Amino acid sequence: MPSVGFGLWKVDKETCADTVYNAIKAGYRLFDAAADYGNEKQAGEGLRRALQEGIVKREDIFITSKLWNTFHAQEHVKKVTRMQLEHWGIDYFDLFLIHFPISLKYVDPNHRYPAEWMGDDGKVHLEKVPMHETWKAMEELVDDSLVKNIGLSNCQGSLILDILQYAKYEPQVLQIELHPYLTQEPLVDLCKRWGIAVTAYSSFGPQSYLELGMGKTAPSLLDHSIIGAIASAHGKTPAQVLLRWATQRGLAVIPKSNDHGRLVSNLQCDGFDLTEQELAAISGLNMNYRLNDPVNIEPLLSIFA
Numbered sequence: 001m002p003s004v005g006f007g008l009w010k011v012d013k014e015t016c017a018d019t020v021y022n023a024i025k026a027g028y029r030l031f032d033a034a035a036d037y038g039n040e041k042q043a044g045e046g047l048r049r050a051l052q053e054g055i056v057k058r059e060d061i062f063i064t065s066k067l068w069n070t071f072h073a074q075e076h077v078k079k080v081t082r083m084q085l086e087h088w089g090i091d092y093f094d095l096f097l098i099h100f101p102i103s104l105k106y107v108d109p110n111h112r113y114p115a116e117w118m119g120d121d122g123k124v125h126l127e128k129v130p131m132h133e134t135w136k137a138m139e140e141l142v143d144d145s146l147v148k149n150i151g152l153s154n155c156q157g158s159l160i161l162d163i164l165q166y167a168k169y170e171p172q173v174l175q176i177e178l179h180p181y182l183t184q185e186p187l188v189d190l191c192k193r194w195g196i197a198v199t200a201y202s203s204f205g206p207q208s209y210l211e212l213g214m215g216k217t218a219p220s221l222l223d224h225s226i227i228g229a230i231a232s233a234h235g236k237t238p239a240q241v242l243l244r245w246a247t248q249r250g251l252a253v254i255p256k257s258n259d260h261g262r263l264v265s266n267l268q269c270d271g272f273d274l275t276e277q278e279l280a281a282i283s284g285l286n287m288n289y290r291l292n293d294p295v296n297i298e299p300l301l302s303i304f305a
């Protein structure tokens, strides 16, 4: 799995095909998608253009996608995965993740897709599907060659340990919110010990959440004086320093940008090394500040409690 990829959350539908195509031309080889992002068809269009022009072959590109909360039941997993593959116009995902350890009432894609969190009545409806059922269905995707690897997102240590008790195929990747305000050392350490690769999302901390009206209670990481000073010392941008801080800790990153210049510069975050002191200074900013927490949608969904 490439250590730097491109995140597709909040990439506009209108520009998504061009963005993916241009990202491939710029050198990106991993795309992080999800049913929930609502742009898999457009992303697939961009990929197809790059494939048709011979810029890359399918096997050069690593595509991650995710199972949404409304499809956790055994009977829905394969169907929706096939549909997502069809949207992309490909016949396998390199990695397929359970987006959240939360099962919501099924929503027929013909009725609403992406289904999002709320039912038609504006309320969250849970559905009783245990994780072992969903994990087994994920394993069948591997057996059917629809996906090459399976993994988890937004899960904590105790659930990972439980899945490891019954997994035929162990989770290969855990994707979690991780940035200098939420460094998650114990969880990263647990994953290392079990051989689970960790992908950090929202590497720029509050930045991604400002447009959602969130993330205003902590200072910007991109404007932070400590990050700024380290960036100046290396002749890099604050964004590149935030990404390198993660990759140097052995994490993969998937920055998103709707701006081509920023998209290109984010990929160029691996040609320098931070010192131990710089890494420690950045990690020292931790304040367990979590932005993406379903408890903000529904108190019953406090998965990080």
Ligand SMILES: NC(=O)c1ccc[n+]([C@@H]2O[C@H](COP(=O)([O-])OP(=O)(O)OC[C@H]3O[C@@H](n4cnc5c(N)ncnc54)[C@H](OP(=O)(O)O)[C@@H]3O)[C@@H](O)[C@H]2O)c1
Binding pocket: 006, 007, 008, 009, 010, 032, 033, 099, 153, 154, 175, 176, 200, 201, 202, 203, 204, 205, 207, 208, 209, 222, 237, 239, 240, 254, 255, 256, 257, 258, 259, 262, 263, 265, 266, 292
């Ligand atoms: N598994 C999950 O539950 C989950 C949750 C969240 C995210 N993710 C994945 O992780 C990816 C990345 O996370 P994210 O989108 O939340 O946040 P992110 O990549 O940390 O930040 C994106 C924000 O930073 C801005 N930005 C990007 N590059 C910049 C640069 N070089 N300088 C200044 N600003 C810059 C972007 O604005 P512009 O677009 O205007 O540049 C956008 O506002 C997502 O796209 C998604 O694929 C997964």
